[in-house]
Structures are given as structure tokens and as C-alpha cells.
Amino acid sequence: MLQTIFIVSLGIIAISSLFLIYRLTKGPSIPDRAVALDAIGINLIGITAIISVVLKTKAFVDVILLIGILAFIGTVAIAKFLEKGEIIENDRNK
């Protein structure tokens, strides 16, 4: 029973990821894509969590945390890039 629920929820997340990828490819603007990527990252967290339950292992807890951090850092970086055109403000000639 529980197994079926996991499979179903995995399928739902996968479908949502596919839609997000459609948004990612289609655009039309860069922020659309950035948001799509961020959401894909969160979806990845969900997928990883469900899979680790299915596989009955605790080994992927690190991965879940890491995706969360990275998704945040990545989105912030893209946002800053779009905003300022630069991620790390640094005068190279200093």
C-alpha cells in the first residue's frame, strides 16, 4: 500500500518536473527559466527523499540538504547576475 503511494507521488513529481522543464526550455524570459530551475531543484529534493524511503536508506539525507543549499545559492546567483550583470563584485585591477 505504502509502496504504491510512493510510486504515485514519484510519478506526480516527475510529471511536474517535466512541465517545469517545458517552462525551462520555452522561456520566454530568463527569470522564467531561473524560477523553473529553482523549482526543479526543490522537486529533486522530493524525489530524493521518496527514493531514499523506497530504498530504505539514510545515506541520502546529506543530498537532500545539499540540494536545498545549492538551489538557494544558485537562484540567488542567477538573480544577482540578472540584476547587476555580475555575481561577485570585484575590481580586478585593484
Place this chain on the structure above:
Amino acid sequence: MSLLHWAILSPFIFALFVPLFFKYLKNIHTGWFVLPLPILLFFYFISFIQETMHGETIKESVAWIRSLNISFTAHVDGLSLLFALLITGIGTLVILYSIFYLNKQKEQLGSFYLFLMLFMGAMLGVVLSDNIIVLYTFWELTSLSSFLLIGYWNNREKSRYGAQKSLLITVFGGLSMLGGFILLYLITGTFSIQEMMNQTNQILNHELFIPTMILILLGAFTKSAQFPFYIWLPDAMEAPTPISAYLHSATMVKAGLYLVARLSPIFAFSSTWFWIVSSVGIFTLLWGSINAVKQTDLKAILAFSTVSQLGMIMSLLGVGAASLHLESLSDGIYPVATTAAIFHLFNHATFKGSLFMVAGIVDHETGTRDIRRLGGLMTVMPITFTIAVIGSFSMAGLPPFNGFLSKEMFFTGMVELTHMDFSNVQTWGILFPIIAWIGSIFTFVYCMIFVFKTFTGPYKPDQLKKQAHEAPIGMLISPIILASFVVIVFFYPDLISHTILEPTVAAILPAQYIVEEIHIKPWHGFNIELFMTIGVVISGVLLYKLWPKWQAIYNIMPNKLTLNKGYDHALASLEKNSSNLTKLYMTGFIRDYLIYIFSFFILILGATMVIKDGFVFNTENITSIRLYEVILALVMVAGTITTVLSRSRLTAIIALSSVGYSLSLFFVLFRAPDLALTQLIIETVSVALFLLAFYHLPELTKHERKLHFRFVHILISFGVGIMVTLIAISANSQRVGQSISKYYEDFSYKLAGGKNMVNVILVDFRGFDTLFEITVLGIASLAIYSMIKLKVAKEGES
């Protein structure tokens, strides 16, 4: 090391000191210091005559490369001794002559005598070596030193041209000769010429016999300026005249003849050898003599006459090989052609040496060598004139000079050929005496031109650069000595026939033919040879008198069709074509190079797999496919396609990162948490780096273009993908052996004390890989740091 070895190497050792003499004893002409060495060597080699006369040979050996069984074996027999005496004897005279010819203030005498000593040592090494590899070494040294000597006046364009040409041609021959030698070694298993002579039958019946022979003959023909390789010799006349006299008449150009004579005992029984050697020789004789007539430069006449005379000796060596097949040989009749070859080789060295020196004197005292400007020097330079007459008439084959004797023997040898019943000689053999006769007529004509155009006729002082006068006595000594040899040998031929010719002929002929005593007589009675000589003289005089009338014949053949033009054209087009070819594929576009690399990747891997029958598809050991794997794979495919087809670079970067993240998900699915962790971080960092690179694209080319569709690229990328996939499937389908991972599973805790197997492998079982990967990262970061920080000023910026 025996005394003989020291004698061969002494010029090399002495050459080391020559620059010191030149530098520190400037007041004395360097040549005086060099002169004693060849004299010493000459008398040293004279001392061998006693032994070779009685049929003995001297052999001294020193191990050189033991592992390859190559030893420096010096072997003295009649043939080597004749050459050694020519090299040292004429070497002495040439050095004496050069002392007066070259100015000690203006010339770089140090390098001149250094090169000359180098050449002398190399030449002695060639003629005295029994080991073919050592012989080849010295052979190339003669090419090299000759190159240096021809280019002695290296500020002249023509000297450099001549030097380059001679080097290219002789080294071409030398290398093919090396090939022949190696084949010879493969056939016989020995490097020693004397030992090869015992295996004649084996060599003659070997399947590689013909290539071996042709390769070796190529070496001999290029060195001895045979048709069509003679073209370097006339251009080598840019060398100082003593060099032309020494290298290009008396010694180096005879190295090829020496080789042919030396290997005659091995090859002479083959009819191919006879045909190649004698027909190339006789044609060179004709060609050289015809071309010599039209030359207007004294040294050019002599150069072509050298070519022609070398051809004559070469053809005699060939005919001498044929005479081994004579039935009558067993009756003790010596092969006259071989004797004639050796005799003429000796004679040619004497008269041609003196003639070159005459040409040098005329050049030195009048400032020109052009016969159109010269004339009437007979009364001005009586001694030079006398020497010129002696030399030329000997070359033309007139009595009372030694050339007459050898020319008579030459005709005898050629006429004898027509009587032979061997390898279809009776059909084509009749051509040999006829060509020889025609060649001799032309020889006569250019000899007359050489003497009479230079020394008789009107004296033209206004056309000469200098006030003509007789040469200093020191310059005349050497040609006088040579010219006196020319006369003495005619009257007392037995002087050299017993001492030198007999042992030499004995060395050239295979061991079973015992040489009877050789008697050379000026008078044979009224026989066919004498009438041939009379015919030569009559037609020669007629042709010389009518020379202005038939001169125009030479204009029939257009200049463009000469071998020289052919050589120049070949060299130029070779250069151009190879440059074009290189330009064709070295486009400078990395894209093109990648196409080459990938197409060869596909071709070679595909061909190997097809030939080895490697494509296998086996589904036995495959686990079942799960649904989410399929979905994830589809996501990855979608990301990949988006990356490839996206129009904007930013889209491509983001799509690429989606592929990377999906990969990390695959790592999760296939239970590799460490990989998943690392992959996530690395993917994020690389996306950031991509964005960084994207941002810094220059404004000008930043406008984003649609991807070009190129059929070839598509084809190649599909090819690579399919190839890799097929190989991966095939590799998986035919796994052999057991995985080693069982060991790690069992022992990672027991031996290493860690429960994380991946990490234990990384830092414990296989820590070395990790160490160097850390190093790679360190190098990369240092490189990036220095690339950013170190700004080398661009060209044009201060």
C-alpha cells in the same frame, strides 16, 4: 688500435689543431703546417706496396660497437692501396698548390684546411674499411666535407646552390646505399666485405639480390656522377680550384668507382650488374663528352670531362665483370677491361688533377676562366701551356702520354665485348665500341678546345681583369709533378703495372681468377684499336676545325629540357606541393582538426570492431528497467536536445545544468550518495563559471547567431555517439572475469577501519589516485590564478 687505424684517423685528429695554427701563427700560411701529414701518410702507404705485390693483404680490426658486431676493420689490398696512394699523393700536391693559390690574408684558411683534412680522413676511411657500416660512415663524411668545401665561399649564391645540390644528390645516394648494405647484411649475416665474398652464391640466388644491387649502385652512381646524377658535379665547380682538382676529379668522385670495384667480386657474376654498370657508364661517357664541348668555362669543360671519364671507367668495370664469363678466362688471359679501368683511373687522377690546376692558374693570373675571353696565352704562360698540352693530349688519348695506353685498352675491352657469348651481348654489344668511339671523338674535340682556345689565337689583354703573366713557381710544382707522371707512365708503364695494377686487379676479380702478369705496351702492331684511335684523331680534328659551323646543333635542344632544369623544377615543385598539401589540411581551425580526430576515431574503432567481430548484443545479465529510470532518462534527453538546439547561449547553459542535476539524481537512484553530493556541488560551480564566461564575451561578436547546420558535423557526432554506445553495449555483453569489489566489501572495515567503502577506496586502498587528483586541482587553480594575475603586455602595447 694499430698504426693503420691511427693513419686513417690522423687527418681527423690533425684537423682539430688546424684552427689553432691559423689563429696563433698568422704569419705563416696554414697550409705549410698541414703539408707534412699527407706526405707522411703517402710514404707510410708506399711501404705497403711490398706486401700487396706479393698478394698479401693486411687486416687490422678494432671493436667499435660490440653489441651489433660492428668493428672498425681496416683492410689493405691492392685496390685500397691504389686509392690510398692517390688520396695522400694528390692530397699532398693539392695542399702545396693551395698554399700558393689561396691568399693567407683574405681567406679563412683555418676552415679550409680543417674541411680538407676532414675530407682526406673520410676518404681514407672509405677506401680502407672492410666493414660496410664503417664504410658508410666515412662515405657520408665525404659528402659532408665536400658540401662544406663546395660552399667554402659561402657569401656567394652559386656556391651555396652547388653545395646544397651536391649534398642532396649524394646523400640521397648514400642513404639508398645504406639500405643496400643493410639488405646485404640480412642476406649474409656479416658486415665484412671480405667475408661476404665467400657467400657469393648465396647472395646471387637470394630473392633480395636485385634490390640490394640497385640500391648500392644508386649510391655509387650518385657519388661518381653517373647519368642522370652527374648534375651536381658541374655546379660543384664553385668550390676553390684546389678542391675541384682534389675532390671532383681525383678522389671523391672515384669513391663510387671504388665501391663498384670493391663489390665486383660479390656481384660480378650477375648479368644485371654487367648491363647496368656498363650501359650507364657508356652512356655517361657519351653524354658527358657531348656536353663538355659546348661549355665556355674552363672548369665546366673539366667537370663534364670528369663525368665522361668516370663513365668510361664505370663502363670498363662493367665490361670487366662480363669478361668473367669468357670461356677463355680459365686459360689465364686477364680481363683487359678491368685492368683498363684501374689503369685509366690512375691516369685520370694524374692528368685531370694537373688540368684543374692549370685552369686554376689561368683563372688566378688572368682573372677569368671564360674561353671566349682567353686566348694567346702560349707565349705569356709557357710552362702552364706545356702542362695543359700534356694533360689534354693525354685525356684525348694521344701518344706519348699515359691516356693513350688506357684508351687503347679501353677500345680493346669494348671490342672484346662483341666476341662474348653471354646474356645477349652479341646483339646489343656491338653498340658499346661504337658509342665508345663516338664519345672518344667528342673527348678529343673538347680537349682541343681546352688547349687551343685558351692558349692560342689572338691575345686579348683588354678583356682580362689582370695583366696576365706566368704563375709563381710554387703554384707550378704540383701540376709539373703530375704532368711528369703522365709522361713517365707512358714510357715506363711497368713501373706501376707490377707494383699497383696487378694487386688491384687481383682484388677486383673473384678469388678463383688468378691474374697473370700485366704487360702494358704502347705498340701492339696494326690492330683495330690503333685504327680506331686514328679515326678518332682524324674526325676529331675535322670536327674541331669545323666547330663554328656545327655549334648551332647544341641550340636544337631547348634549355628547358636539360636535367638541371628538371632538378630545379622538381625541387621547386616539391617544395610548393608539400607546402600546398600542408596548407590543405592544416587549416588553423580547431573545428577541422576535431573532424579529423573524430572521423579517425570512428573509422579505426569501427574497423577494428568489424574485423575482430566485436559487436555483440547480449541481454542475459541485465536487470529490469524501472519506470522512474525511464522518466529520468527522458528528462536528460530533453535537456541534451535543448542544449544542442537552443538559440541563446544562456538557455544552453541552463539546459546543460539540468542534465547535470538529472545525472546526480541517477546517482541517487543507483545508490551512490557520495557521487550525488559531489556531482551537485560541481554542477552548480560549473554553471556559475559558465555564466561568468558568458558574461565576458566581447561586445562585437556577442550577437547571438543561430547554430549552423552542417551535415558533416551531424554525421560525425552521430557516428561517435553510435560507436561509443555500440562499444559500451558490446563490452557489457561479453564481460569476462570477476569484479574485484567483493574484496573491498569484505575488507574495508577489517583492514582499513572504515564503513564508507567509497571513501575507504579513495583514501586508503587507492590513495595514490586521490593524491594526484588533488595535484591536478592544485595545478588548475594555480594556472587560473596566474592566468588572471599575470598580464603580459600584448604586442603593440607598451
